[in-house]
Amino acid sequence: MLYRENGQFKSSYRTDQQIFPILQDRVAIGLLLAAAFVLVPLLASNYLLTAIFIPFLILSLAALGLNILVGYCGQISLGTGAFMAVGAYAAYNFQVRIDGMPLVAALLLGGVASTVVGVLFGIPSLRIKGLYLAVATLAAQFFVDWACLRLKWVTNDSSSGSVSVAGLNVFGLPLTTPVQKYVFALAFLAVFALLAKNLVRGAIGREWMAIRDMDVAAAVIGIRPVYAKLTAFAVSSFIVGVAGGLWGFVHLGSWEPAAFNIDRSFQLLFMVIIGGLGSIMGSFFGAAFIVVLPIILDGLPYWFGIPIDTALASHLTFMIFGALIVFFLIVEPHGIARLWSTAKEKLRLWPFPH
Amino acid sequence: MSPRKIGEVILEVNNISLAFGGVKALTDISFDVREHEIRAIIGPNGAGKSSMLNCINGVYQPQVGSISLRGQVFKHMNSRDVALMGVARTFQNLALFKGMSVLDNIMAGRNLKMRANIFQQALRLGAAQREEAEQRLFVERIVDFLEIQPYRKTAVGKMPYGLQKRVDLGRALAMEPQVLLLDEPMAGMNVEEKQDMSRFILDVNDEFGTTIVLIEHDMGVVMDISDRVVVLDYGKKIGDGTPIEVRSNPDVISAYLGTSH
Amino acid sequence: MAFFLETLFGGLMVGMLYSLIALGFVLIYKASGVFNFAQGAMVLFAALAMARFYEWIPKWFGFDNKILANVLAFAAAVLVMICVAWVIERLVLRHLVNQEHITLLMATLGITYFLEGFGQTLFGSDIYKIDVGMPKDPIFVLEGMFQGGVLINKEDLYAAGVAAVLVALLALFFQKTATGRALRAVADDHQAAQSIGIPLGRIWIIVWSVAGFVALVAGVIWGSKLGVQFSLSLVALKALPVVILGGLTSVPGAIIGGLIIGMGEKLSEIYVGPMLGGGIEIWFAYVLALVFLLFRPQGLFGEKIIDRV
Numbered sequence: 068m069l070y071r072e073n074g075q076f077k078s079s080y081r082t083d084q085q086i087f088p089i090l091q092d093r094v095a096i097g098l099l100l101a102a103a104f105v106l107v108p109l110l111a112s113n114y115l116l117t118a119i120f121i122p123f124l125i126l127s128l129a130a131l132g133l134n135i136l137v138g139y140c141g142q143i144s145l146g147t148g149a150f151m152a153v154g155a156y157a158a159y160n161f162q163v164r165i166d167g168m169p170l171v172a173a174l175l176l177g178g179v180a181s182t183v184v185g186v187l188f189g190i191p192s193l194r195i196k197g198l199y200l201a202v203a204t205l206a207a208q209f210f211v212d213w214a215c216l217r218l219k220w221v222t223n224d225s226s227s228g229s230v231s232v233a234g235l236n237v238f239g240l241p242l243t244t245p246v247q248k249y250v251f252a253l254a255f256l257a258v259f260a261l262l263a264k265n266l267v268r269g270a271i272g273r274e275w276m277a278i279r280d281m282d283v284a285a286a287v288i289g290i291r292p293v294y295a296k297l298t299a300f301a302v303s304s305f306i307v308g309v310a311g312g313l314w315g316f317v318h319l320g321s322w323e324p325a326a327f328n329i330d331r332s333f334q335l336l337f338m339v340i341i342g343g344l345g346s347i348m349g350s351f352f353g354a355a356f357i358v359v360l361p362i363i364l365d366g367l368p369y370w371f372g373i374p375i376d377t378a379l380a381s382h383l384t385f386m387i388f389g390a391l392i393v394f395f396l397i398v399e400p401h402g403i404a405r406l407w408s409t410a411k412e413k414l415r416l417w418p419f420p421h
Numbered sequence: 422m423s424p425r426k427i428g429e430v431i432l433e434v435n436n437i438s439l440a441f442g443g444v445k446a447l448t449d450i451s452f453d454v455r456e457h458e459i460r461a462i463i464g465p466n467g468a469g470k471s472s473m474l475n476c477i478n479g480v481y482q483p484q485v486g487s488i489s490l491r492g493q494v495f496k497h498m499n500s501r502d503v504a505l506m507g508v509a510r511t512f513q514n515l516a517l518f519k520g521m522s523v524l525d526n527i528m529a530g531r532n533l534k535m536r537a538n539i540f541q542q543a544l545r546l547g548a549a550q551r552e553e554a555e556q557r558l559f560v561e562r563i564v565d566f567l568e569i570q571p572y573r574k575t576a577v578g579k580m581p582y583g584l585q586k587r588v589d590l591g592r593a594l595a596m597e598p599q600v601l602l603l604d605e606p607m608a609g610m611n612v613e614e615k616q617d618m619s620r621f622i623l624d625v626n627d628e629f630g631t632t633i634v635l636i637e638h639d640m641g642v643v644m645d646i647s648d649r650v651v652v653l654d655y656g657k658k659i660g661d662g663t664p665i666e667v668r669s670n671p672d673v674i675s676a677y678l679g680t681s682h
Numbered sequence: 683m684a685f686f687l688e689t690l691f692g693g694l695m696v697g698m699l700y701s702l703i704a705l706g707f708v709l710i711y712k713a714s715g716v717f718n719f720a721q722g723a724m725v726l727f728a729a730l731a732m733a734r735f736y737e738w739i740p741k742w743f744g745f746d747n748k749i750l751a752n753v754l755a756f757a758a759a760v761l762v763m764i765c766v767a768w769v770i771e772r773l774v775l776r777h778l779v780n781q782e783h784i785t786l787l788m789a790t791l792g793i794t795y796f797l798e799g800f801g802q803t804l805f806g807s808d809i810y811k812i813d814v815g816m817p818k819d820p821i822f823v824l825e826g827m828f829q830g831g832v833l834i835n836k837e838d839l840y841a842a843g844v845a846a847v848l849v850a851l852l853a854l855f856f857q858k859t860a861t862g863r864a865l866r867a868v869a870d871d872h873q874a875a876q877s878i879g880i881p882l883g884r885i886w887i888i889v890w891s892v893a894g895f896v897a898l899v900a901g902v903i904w905g906s907k908l909g910v911q912f913s914l915s916l917v918a919l920k921a922l923p924v925v926i927l928g929g930l931t932s933v934p935g936a937i938i939g940g941l942i943i944g945m946g947e948k949l950s951e952i953y954v955g956p957m958l959g960g961g962i963e964i965w966f967a968y969v970l971a972l973v974f975l976l977f978r979p980q981g982l983f984g985e986k987i988i989d990r991v
Contacts, residue, residue: 080557081550143784195975197783198717202922203975206968217959262543269542269553270528270535277518277529284516287478288596289504289533298539329919333791340788345520378807382799389796396789397777 141279154308181308231321343404530595697944929984
């Protein structure tokens with residue numbers, strides 16, 4: 068009843084092709100953005116911001132990048148952690164070695180470095196797919212793990228591979244309190260989400276999805292598989308690299324290669340699967356899910372009065388993640404995003420059954 | 422049928438031989454196709470018809486022989502180059518992009534004509550925005566032509582088979598091809614659907630002047646709509662001519678019905 | 683020279699252990715077309731079961747005999763792995779018949795996480811011992827040829843022997859039995875195999891049980907050498923490059939691939955490592971696999987992959 072599109076006629080293809088063609092959606096997004104930019108910083112505690120919101124924002128960004136590669140273009144990648152690491156360490160190097168390098172520029176350049184590495188490790192995708200490609204991306208993961216630990220120039224001669232940043236500022240404004248960091252990360256996410264959405268609904272997005280769905284037919288209608296796959300790797304690793312930089316600079320402050328290890332890669336893949344492959348929204352759902360679930364599991368014992376020690380809680384988290392992956396793959400391979408859009412479809416008809 | 426002006430030869434298949442390992446799919450096939458005509462390729466199952474189409478459109482590379490389009494000879498060209506030369510095709514098994522809507526599938530066929538680069542697309546201002554709207558207009562004309570307007574935003578995987586076949590045709594048409602290769606466009610259709618599809622094929626040939634090469638099993642359809650026919654059997658050419666000539670060719674008859682007493 | 687040979691042998695022995703794990707992969711892939719990412723987790727799970735049953739069974743039944751404890755623990759662990767296979771078939775595989783490979787791969791990723799969490803919940807997350815009475819002392823061979831001889835670990839030799847026997851048995855199983863044939867049919871096409879009456883579910887349980895058994899053997903040997911701990915499943919990840927090298931469908935390939943990777947790792951670490959800063963073992967296997975994937979994706983002995991339109 069509330070969600071009907073009655074009376075909303077489009078008189079140009081341009082308006083029909085916009086991101087949120089339904090008025091109610093536009094209103095909802097507007098409210099969401101207002102809440103995100105204004106309400107949350109005002110009302111949320113520093114703990115909430117640091118423990119939930121900031122990691123959620125940055126991991127959403129990384130999941131967004133991964134979703135472009137896996138969900139839209141169908142190229143499996145188990146090396147996302149590595150690309151985050153490249154982005155983080157490259158940004159670090161740019162900042163530390165070049166005097167007066169602005170933070171935003173360092174982060175973006177970190178993304179560019181990640182793009183180069185991403186395209187390089189994306190070359191195997193031109194010849195192999197599926198599980199074989201998964202193993203190839205593992206090579207990227209472990210190689211970068213090693214490089215960040217052992218190649219001195221990567222870590223600016225740190226002996227353990229760990230680096231730290233301090234005294235961050237953006238165009239002169241300080242970036243130290245959780246609120247400031249939150250708004251900074253949110254701004255990045257909002258901009259990148261818009262750019263990504265534009266890409267996936269444009270010509271290149273259709274090329275990516277064509278490659279994913281049937282690459283032989285794609286070649287026959289004139290799509291170049293090489294261009295499509297490599298651009299998917301490039302765009303994906305750029306976004307993931309920037310997310311890596313944000314993770315290191317804004318969330319962690321100081322980090323070592325282990326922050327971007329294979330567990331991180333799996334975590335991001337889980338976000339994308341549970342959240343919804345091939346959906347920008349899905350990346351957010353997945354990130355929210357994966358960030359919030361361990362916190363709920365940790366807190367459950369207190370709320371229900373059942374004592375669970377932390378080790379057991381972490382084992383249970385593993386089990387629940389694993390079970391959920393299998394559950395989603397069987398029941399709703401398109402993840403929470405599909406459940407959401409099905410719910411919206413039903414909402415359009417509500418209160419009528421059909 | 423309104424008389425169409427059939428032009429000069431625009432597609433020539435010369436001595437094509439194709440083998441997979443030890444299996445000979447095609448042996449020394451030669452025929453030509455004239456501009457604006459509808460050329461059918463027929464033959465019993467396994468005769469090599471789809472393989473022939475795959476050779477023309479660059480999916481398979483024949484070991485021997487060459488193909489020329491408007492005088493341009495190609496022996497080893499990949500599908501994309503062939504697509505750029507103006508050859509489009511549909512698939513026997515519907516190679517549609519199941520995860521995308523009807524509109525997106527057909528828009529994908531317009532990708533060849535789209536010029537905005539990736540950065541322009543990301544920002545979606547000005548040129549990129551205009552281009553999307555222009556291409557959408559073109560695609561909508563195809564949607565109207567194929568009478569699939571109510572389904573334009575439906576995911577292709579959810580549509581009935583007959584309609585999916587139309588989307589396959591629409592995607593090929595989006596490429597504005599000079600030569601359209603149709604691989605069993607009427608497979609699995611009932612009588613009404615076949616009539617609709619025949620009408621579409623004739624209209625495409627009529628309105629856009631597209632040269633059509635089609636593989637088809639339904640003899641009635643072949644006799645009705647094609648100008649000339651090539652007959653293949655076990656990878657060899659056993660007949661070539663107008664439908665009437667081919668129908669009374671004893672080799673063709675025995676290939677389909679077995680040698681008679 | 684003696685040092686080179688020692689490194690070589692050491693690498694061969696490690697490689698043999700990788701091969702044992704890779705065997706499980708190949709089995710499951712050959713018979714169900716599934717790339718079982720969870721093989722490593724299965725090794726860990728099996729090893730945990732074995733280690734803990736070895737502790738618990740004497741306490742439950744009140745006896746002291748080590749050999750009896752080992753035998754009973756092994757039997758119990760086999761039963762556990764069969765249960766795991768049954769549960770996986772029932773809850774996961776049955777619902778994903780004829781899905782794309784990517785979906786199945788990701789499902790096994792989910793199974794991995796589940797098994798790792800469940801294993802540690804059930805059996806605990808400390809480091810546990812496995813003691814099946816394997817001699818741990820080193821022996822010296824080729825004393826005639828090289829002064830002082832070449833040092834080899836007896837335990838490793840036994841492991842190699844066990845692996846060899848296992849491989850021979852498995853090869854026979856696949857080639858000579860009707861069940862083996864049915865397994866190969868299933869690997870080719872789930873639905874086609876079903877339509878000629880092959881009981882898909884039962885076949886899968888058999889295969890995953892056998893793979894579970896192989897995982898148990900691998901887990902016992904690894905665990906006996908290194909102790910049973912969580913990192914075992916990470917080591918097992920190395921088996922992935924092994925099967926790429928050897929070919930996903932080849933049992934001898936898994937062995938040879940394992941040996942090559944084991945040797946390659948150790949040799950490259952000693953001779954190439956210092957030039958690059960050391961520690962290249964963590965990526966050597968994967969990069970080698972990557973190179974193979976670019977030039978010969980089917981591996982040394984696998985079947986060529988053809989894409990038909």
